[in-house]
Structure formats: structure tokens, C-alpha cells
Amino acid sequence: MENKKIKREGAVIFSEYKRGDSINKLKEISRDDVLFELKESGLKGRGGAGFPTSTKWMLTAAAKSDKKYIICNADEGEPGTFKDRVLLTDYPELVFDGMVVGGFTIGAKEGIVYLRGEYEYMLADLELYLNNMRKDNLLGNNIAGIDGFNFDIRIQLGSGAYVCGEETALIESLEGHRGEARNRPPFPVNTGFMGHPTSVNNVETLSAVTHIVLKGGSWFRQYGTNKSTGSKLFSVSGDCEKPGVYELPWGTTISELLEKVEAKDTKAVQVGGASGICLNKEQFSRTLGYEDIATGGSIIVFNKDRDMIHVLKNFMEFFVEESCGQCTPCRIGNTKLLEGVEMIEKGEFTFRYINELKELGKTMQVASKCGLGQSSPNSFISILNNFSEEIFNQGNGGTNGK
Amino acid sequence: MLVAEKNSLTEEIEKMVEKHGATRAALMPVLQDIQRNHKYVSEFAQQEVARLLNIHPVEVYSVITFYSFLNSEPRGRNIVRLCQTITCDLIGKEIVAKAIERELGVKFGETTKDNRITLEFANCLGMCDQGPAMLVNDKVYTKLTPEKAVEILNKVK
Numbered sequence A: 001m002e003n004k005k006i007k008r009e010g011a012v013i014f015s016e017y018k019r020g021d022s023i024n025k026l027k028e029i030s031r032d033d034v035l036f037e038l039k040e041s042g043l044k045g046r047g048g049a050g051f052p053t054s055t056k057w058m059l060t061a062a063a064k065s066d067k068k069y070i071i072c073n074a075d076e077g078e079p080g081t082f083k084d085r086v087l088l089t090d091y092p093e094l095v096f097d098g099m100v101v102g103g104f105t106i107g108a109k110e111g112i113v114y115l116r117g118e119y120e121y122m123l124a125d126l127e128l129y130l131n132n133m134r135k136d137n138l139l140g141n142n143i144a145g146i147d148g149f150n151f152d153i154r155i156q157l158g159s160g161a162y163v164c165g166e167e168t169a170l171i172e173s174l175e176g177h178r179g180e181a182r183n184r185p186p187f188p189v190n191t192g193f194m195g196h197p198t199s200v201n202n203v204e205t206l207s208a209v210t211h212i213v214l215k216g217g218s219w220f221r222q223y224g225t226n227k228s229t230g231s232k233l234f235s236v237s238g239d240c241e242k243p244g245v246y247e248l249p250w251g252t253t254i255s256e257l258l259e260k261v262e263a264k265d266t267k268a269v270q271v272g273g274a275s276g277i278c279l280n281k282e283q284f285s286r287t288l289g290y291e292d293i294a295t296g297g298s299i300i301v302f303n304k305d306r307d308m309i310h311v312l313k314n315f316m317e318f319f320v321e322e323s324c325g326q327c328t329p330c331r332i333g334n335t336k337l338l339e340g341v342e343m344i345e346k347g348e349f350t351f352r353y354i355n356e357l358k359e360l361g362k363t364m365q366v367a368s369k370c371g372l373g374q375s376s377p378n379s380f381i382s383i384l385n386n387f388s389e390e391i392f393n394q395g396n397g398g399t400n401g402k
Numbered sequence B: 001m002l003v004a005e006k007n008s009l010t011e012e013i014e015k016m017v018e019k020h021g022a023t024r025a026a027l028m029p030v031l032q033d034i035q036r037n038h039k040y041v042s043e044f045a046q047q048e049v050a051r052l053l054n055i056h057p058v059e060v061y062s063v064i065t066f067y068s069f070l071n072s073e074p075r076g077r078n079i080v081r082l083c084q085t086i087t088c089d090l091i092g093k094e095i096v097a098k099a100i101e102r103e104l105g106v107k108f109g110e111t112t113k114d115n116r117i118t119l120e121f122a123n124c125l126g127m128c129d130q131g132p133a134m135l136v137n138d139k140v141y142t143k144l145t146p147e148k149a150v151e152i153l154n155k156v157k
């Protein structure tokens, strides 16, 4: 791995912060104040779904139960995403302080980090970090001297299943079951871990909360756009000179981003990982944000030499492997889409069949039980539509037409 | 399995259950501990876990089969997982994989005859800015070249 703690630039997430500051702030403010600032900030969940964090916390805070939980979703499995890794290794103070603030706000005594099995190498450092927080009374009983504020955090590992990033599958996994998504409703805010009200939040969301509590909601919303407040971490990989994690305001265009990461001869940009969409050159003026392209922040750059059918095949293989197999549209659908890609690769397809597969993709988007099957057809549909000229007319897909 | 081996495995699992609690919610951490120590969860281990957590052995088996990092069949002493996902794929996963296969004399999905290494592919390891990437047990290695990858694996005991 690369050297740790490289200094990163950013207006919000990567702005100055000292461990414990937002926790100490809780001495002066109430949980309603936290909820107010969060609402003011307009923060939306950074895990991909974009649900307003203030609403999620308000619902969990209002739910009546003797036990509540805050879960940090550190399952980061979307291809091309690694910003949560950087937060956990280089900025754990943001993540954990955010969890403590969450515990305070919703009234949870226990926080659980669901850390993907692939990140087990972080575990020892993170445990040590938590121990130091305990020593400094940032975890444990009467935290920061606040009477009756008891909260602790434990870490549980995943075991290599992408779908466990979906919040109900994650909870199933924590409870010792196969990571199969649950029907919703009921939602975790009411019936979550062990049946108790639970807020599941992405690593980056919690990191943003840490800053917001300290600097205020209106400070946060001065960045970004009206509907997409604050900044976003982007994980940039693929064909560019400077891959890495970038903090950019929402509203940045694809071309601006490409310039920043020094991408040359770019033909295509996949936004949102395998479950996202693939844009061609004509679409590089589109903006990143909830107004246009909402995303968890995975950006994969492809230069002019890349074979888009090869790319699509890689994505579809991913979904065939990672589908939990629980519902038919997703289990069978992804296999059919992959077969279709292989037919194109070999040049053994009819346009009629490919169009049928696109229709199948649309059915999967509405009929699948969880976000995996609902979004896996996105790359199939967008790559075949946005790169139809090179794939079908120039025969550039695999051996297709050669 | 010898009786003595069975007894020591039972004792080991009992300790794990004590550490994580004798509840269903402890199933994953217990299975992960067994997997870490033995590289797979044997049928006997599955039965013992089921007994100690008071769940059906079939349930334990079905959980193991769901997760790609849990195995019900023996693996080598070290498990190597090379990322096969898109960014690593673009940046040279294939030549790294071929070099490893040549050097070890086995294919991905197989275990070396001396039981030293099992080769597997994994999906995105969250190291896409530094690919190609692989895990050797729980350690991550990045920016692999064929030569570098082989060198790393030669040092694995």
C-alpha cells in the first residue's frame, strides 16, 4: 500500500479537524440542535441512495425502544470505490466521532462498524484507535463528561459478499445469516439490528456529520448546489495520470474532473461503479450531483483504446457472481445479460435479441428485490446505447464482426 | 480426523464462542476465526459450531456457502486473492495471473501440491487507484507486476 497520511485538499471532508472536537461540542448542544444543523446542511447519504441523513436520524431518534444501534457501513464493495478506505485509514477521527455524534443523537448505546473482509488488514489499527478513544473518555461511560451519555463501538468483519453493503443484507449478516436483502418496509430505522431501531450510515456520511456538528449546517451548504449540498469524495481510477480520492463540490462536470485527474484521450467514463452508468464524450458536460448524475463517487476512466464490450463483460460477470440469488429477475436476469454480452463478443447475436435483453434489463430495474438487481442492468443498457456505433457498426466489440 | 485433533478443535471453538458469545449473532465472527486459523471450516467444525450456538448444522453450512471468504473445503496454508474487477483488469491483472500460474504450476481455483498456496480471484479490493492488487491472506499488495507478484508469493511460507 502507498504511504499513509498524505495531505489531501478539500473544503469540507478534508478540512481541518481535531479528534474529539465534535464530541466535546455535544456538551453545549442538544440532540435537537444536531438534528437541526443536519437538516440545515441538506446532507444526503453518501452510500449511493442519497436519503437525507437528518430524516433518517430523526426517525431513529423518534422510534421507541430500549435499544438502538448506529451502524457504520464500511462494506465498500462497488467496483472503483475506495474513498471509505482512505477515510478509515487516514481519517478515522472523522468516522468514529461521527458515530459518537450519531449515538448521542438517536439515543444508541452501541455502534457497530461493518468492515468488509477485504479490509481486515485495517482491523488492528482501528481497534487500537478505539482503545485510545476509550482511554480519553471519547467512548465508554459519561463520554466527554456528559452525564449518562454511554456509548461504545465494535467492529465486525464481512466475508467477501458485495450485496452485504445493502443495509438490510448487512443487518442479516451481522445477525449471523446469509446476506440476503429483506423486504422493505419495515425499514431499519424501526426494525433493524435484532429488531431494534437502527441507523445505517455510510463512512463518508458520518465523516460529513462530524464537520457539520462543529461548523454548522449553513457552513456546509455554502458548498455544492441547491439540491446537492456540500462536497463529495470521488474515487477515480482507470486511464488517467492521477488516480486517487478527490474532494470536489457537487456540480462539478465530468470534463472538469477529467482535467483534474489528467485523463487523456478519454472515450468513456463509468460513473457509480458497475451499478452506475457509462457516459460517452458527448455527455462529458453533464454534472455530478442529485440534479443530474447522483453517485456514490466511483469514477472509472476509459481511454480510446478500450474495448467497451470487454468492459461490460467484466461488469456483468461481477453481478452474476455477487447476486444473492434470492429473487428471479436478478438471478436469471444477470445471467441472461452476461450471455448476451458474450454473444456480441463472438459476433453471434441478432439485434432483435439484444433489444429483448434491454427490455429484460428494464424489467429487472423494477422487479428486483434490492438495489443490486435494480441497478445491475444500468451498465448493460448505457454501454450498448452510448457506444452502439463502435460496438455494432464498427464491430469493435471483442471479435465481433472481425 | 483423530480423536485428539477433534478434541483440540472443539476446545478451540469453545474458546471462540466464549469470546464472541453463544448467540446466533456470533456465528460470523466464530466462523471467521475458524477460517483464519484453519483456512476452511470442516464438517466437524460446522457441527461443533451448530451445537455450541444451538442452531442447525445445515444453517451453518448454508451461511458458509454464501460468503466467498468462508470455505467448507480444505484450502492451502495461504490464500491468494487477485482482484479480477475492471480497473485491475485494465491495468494488467491478466499478465500477473499468468505469471503466478506459470511459477506455481497451478491454475486459479487450485492449490499447490505442497499445500502452500490456494489461488483465487476476488472482486474489487478497494485498491483501484493502485492496481493490480491482491490479498495474501489478510495482507494487501498493490501495483503488482508479474515479477513483483511472483517475488511476493515466493516468500510466503
Ligand SMILES: Cc1cc2nc3c(=O)[nH]c(=O)nc-3n(C[C@H](O)[C@H](O)[C@H](O)COP(=O)(O)O)c2cc1C
Pocket: A044, A045, A046, A047, A048, A049, A050, A051, A053, A073, A074, A075, A076, A077, A078, A162, A163, A164, A165, A166, A167, A168, A200, A201, A202, A203, A205, A206, A370, A371, A372
Ligand atoms: C448492492 C448494494 C450494495 C451497497 N453497498 C454499499 C456500501 O458498500 N456502502 C454503503 O455505504 N452503502 C451501500 N449501499 C447502500 C446501503 O443500502 C445504504 O443505503 C447506505 O448504507 C445508507 O447510508 P447513507 O444514507 O449514509 O448513504 C449498497 C446498496 C446496495 C443495493
Ligand code: SF4
Pocket: A163, A180, A181, A322, A323, A324, A325, A326, A327, A328, A330, A331, A368, A369, A370, A371, A372, A373, A374
Ligand atoms: S436483487 Fe439480486 S441481490 Fe437483491 S435480493 Fe434479489 S437476487 Fe438478491
Ligand code: FES
Pocket: A079, A080, A081, B083, B084, B085, B086, B087, B088, B089, B123, B124, B125, B126, B127, B128, B131, B133
Ligand atoms: S478493481 Fe481491483 S481493487 Fe478495485
